[in-house]
Amino acid sequence: MDNKTALLILNALAHKTRIEIFKLLIKAGAKGSCPGELAEKLQVPLTTLSFHLHHLKNSTLIEATQKGRQIVYCADFGKIAELIGYLLEDCCGKDVEALIQFFCKTKEKGERPLSTERQSCR
Amino acid sequence: MDNKTALLILNALAHKTRIEIFKLLIKAGAKGSCPGELAEKLQVPLTTLSFHLHHLKNSTLIEATQKGRQIVYCADFGKIAELIGYLLEDCCGKDVEALIQFFCKTKEKGERPLSTERQSCR
DNA sequence: TCCATTTTTCTAAAAATATGGAAATATTTT
DNA sequence: AAAATATTTCCATATTTTTAGAAAAATGGA
Numbered sequence: 001m002d003n004k005t006a007l008l009i010l011n012a013l014a015h016k017t018r019i020e021i022f023k024l025l026i027k028a029g030a031k032g033s034c035p036g037e038l039a040e041k042l043q044v045p046l047t048t049l050s051f052h053l054h055h056l057k058n059s060t061l062i063e064a065t066q067k068g069r070q071i072v073y074c075a076d077f078g079k080i081a082e083l084i085g086y087l088l089e090d091c092c093g094k095d096v097e098a099l100i101q102f103f104c105k106t107k108e109k110g111e112r113p114l115s116t117e118r119q120s121c122r
Numbered sequence: 123m124d125n126k127t128a129l130l131i132l133n134a135l136a137h138k139t140r141i142e143i144f145k146l147l148i149k150a151g152a153k154g155s156c157p158g159e160l161a162e163k164l165q166v167p168l169t170t171l172s173f174h175l176h177h178l179k180n181s182t183l184i185e186a187t188q189k190g191r192q193i194v195y196c197a198d199f200g201k202i203a204e205l206i207g208y209l210l211e212d213c214c215g216k217d218v219e220a221l222i223q224f225f226c227k228t229k230e231k232g233e234r235p236l237s238t239e240r241q242s243c244r
Numbered sequence: 245t246c247c248a249t250t251t252t253t254c255t256a257a258a259a260a261t262a263t264g265g266a267a268a269t270a271t272t273t274t
Numbered sequence: 275a276a277a278a279t280a281t282t283t284c285c286a287t288a289t290t291t292t293t294a295g296a297a298a299a300a301t302g303g304a
Contacts, residue, residue, distance in 0.1 A: 010136040047264050069271040169294050191250050191301040
């Protein structure tokens with residue numbers, strides 16, 4: 001991932017409403033969600049929501065498909081994975097090895113590498 | 123990591139100059155770097171740089187220590203690791219398992235999980 | 245103490261981003 | 275074709291962020 005895209009994505013996520021939209025779309029999975037539903041859940045006016053959806057779409061984090069008279073938005077899982085890759089490679093410097101070990105160590109023991117308690121999106 | 127801190131950190135990284143500062147500090151490692159040096163490398167006026175350093179420090183991504191008449195800034199490696207953890211847990215939903223496998227698969231084969239070519243910070 | 249060095253705070257102006265109502269567009273239903 | 279539904283674009287306003295010069299503060303050395 002190039003610097004420009006990474007900045008675009010970081011910028012898209014760096015907003016309270018937008019990161020909430022993204023989390024809802026991740027939670028929605030492949031079936032996605034539409035503006036009306038999101039606006040209701042987040043209690044945000046439709047025009048404001050539309051603005052943020054456009055922002056997220058422009059960042060490549062989400063995709064839109066017309067389905068009948070609604071537009072279905074889906075999170076691009078690969079893009080957030082790529083962003084994490086970018087942060088690991090470009091922003092973790094020499095200690096990238098340590099981080100990878102962190103992510104892998106409990107895996108070897110057959111445990112979950114990450115706690116599940118806080119996972120609001122599962 | 124709570125949502126508020128994650129937003130603060132994402133926001134701090136979502137700026138061209140600031141992410142460059144952060145990368146330089148990661149590269150500098152434990153010995154850190156001072157505003158004068160960073161301003162010269164990035165070709166940014168000192169007052170502007172000071173503004174961004176304050177922003178990064180406020181986000182908890184970097185720390186400052188007075189050393190003689192200079193102030194030495196250091197990247198907090200743990201915080202970027204925590205952010206990655208947050209993104210994995212809160213923004214990768216059901217597919218977090220897939221991501222971990224992605225980070226672990228080549229490890230098992232004794233390969234580097236991430237390419238080193240693009241790593242500007244090593 | 246006075247001077248040089250380093251960095252910050254203060255400040256004002258410029259630029260970018262966010263908000264939400266009104267109108268417009270697109271699609272389906274009647 | 276008209277009405278209903280879902281969403282967007284247009285627009286003006288408000289808010290926040292960024293920029294960088296000038297002055298101030300902190301530290302070390304002569």
